[in-house]
Amino acid sequence: xxxxxxxxxxxxxxxxxxxxxxxxxxxxxxxxxxxxxxxxxxxxxxxxxxxxxxxxxxxxxxxxxxxxxxxxxxxxxxxxxxxxxxxxxxxxxxxxxxxxxxxxxxxxxxxxxxxxxxxxxxxxxxxxxxxxxxxxxxxxxxxxxxxxxxxxxxxxxxxxxxxxxxxxxxxxxxxxxxxxxxxxxxxxxxxxxxxxxxxxxxxxxxxx
Numbered sequence: 144x145x146x147x148x149x150x151x152x153x154x155x156x157x158x159x160x161x162x163x164x165x166x167x168x169x170x171x172x173x174x175x176x177x178x179x180x181x182x183x184x185x186x187x188x189x190x191x192x193x194x195x196x197x198x199x200x201x202x203x204x205x206x207x208x209x210x211x212x213x214x215x216x217x218x219x220x221x222x223x224x225x226x227x228x229x230x231x232x233x234x235x236x237x238x239x240x241x242x243x244x245x246x247x248x249x250x251x252x253x254x255x256x257x258x259x260x261x262x263x264x265x266x267x268x269x270x271x272x273x274x275x276x277x278x279x280x281x282x283x284x285x286x287x288x289x290x291x292x293x294x295x296x297x298x299x300x301x302x303x304x305x306x307x308x309x310x311x312x313x314x315x316x317x318x319x320x321x322x323x324x325x326x327x328x329x330x331x332x333x334x335x336x337x338x339x340x341x342x343x344x345x346x347x348x349x350x351x
Contacts, residue, residue, distance in 0.1 A: 147176070151174060151208045154171065154210075155209070157171055158171045158173075173209065173210070173212030173213055174211065176202075176205060176206075176209075176213075176215045177216040178193075178194070179194050180194070180195065180198070180221070180222075181194050181216075181218050181266075182220070182221060184243045185241045185266040187241060187265070188335070189335055193335060196222075197217050197218070197222040198226065199226045199228070199229040199230075202215065202230055203229055203233060206230065213233070213234065215230050215235050215236070215237050215238065216237075216240035216241065216261040217237065217238075217239070217242075218240070218241050218242040219237070219257065220242060220244040220245075220249075227252070227255060237256065237257050237258065238257065238258065238259040238261040238288075239252055239259070239260055239261065239267075239277060240260065241266040241267070242267050243267070244276075245268070245274060245276060246275045246276055246277070249280035250280040250283065250284065258286070258287060259281075259287055259315070260288070260289055260290060261290055262290065262291070262292055262317075262319065263278060263281070263291045263306060264278065264297075264302055265297055265298065281310075286313075287313065288313050288315050289306055289313050289314050290315040290316075291306060291314065291315070291316060291317065292317055292318070294319070321346065323341055323346050328341055328343075329341060337349075
């Protein structure tokens with residue numbers, strides 16, 4: 144938790160520096176909190192021992208610390224309702240990500256104020272003809288944004304084209320880049336308490 148607070152403070156400082164640069168530095172709109180309220184079944188590269196159930200009091204403290212736009216990704220099927228309600232009350236936008244929710248649960252969450260899918264197709268149940276899952280819920284919501292990593296690794300190009308056909312003007316492209324961005328092959332770094340490295344041009348956990 145303390146590391147998240149430190150990261151937020153660093154982002155706030157960078158925002159202030161950018162604002163004072165009179166256009167010389169790129170603007171930082173705000174902060175995206177991806178974790179630690181994730182489903183261990185869909186954790187991806189996140190360390191399992193750092194994940195917790197969505198905590199409304201904890202996220203309130205983090206959101207109140209943030210400056211600018213605030214966005215939270217969480218596995219909201221683990222929430223009893225207070226986490227989503229409090230985040231929305233504080234003016235944050237909330238996305239469903241690293242989730243094991245089924246179609247019915249995801250659809251209900253979109254009606255309650257969830258506005259997007261984090262890393263569509265990644266870290267969530269696959270689109271299946273017998274249970275549309277999170278992706279189908281996002282599609283049929285008519286308003287949910289489809290946030291997607293189009294780097295040629297996380298998602299096959301055909302799936303990107305499929306998503307664009309389905310979501311059209313609700314697509315949001317993200318880089319998902321981290322501190323390793325621009326580094327050379329073999330570069331090692333810490334990723335959420337775990338060691339990762341650049342291997343084959345892609346960031347992967349060491350030993351995987």
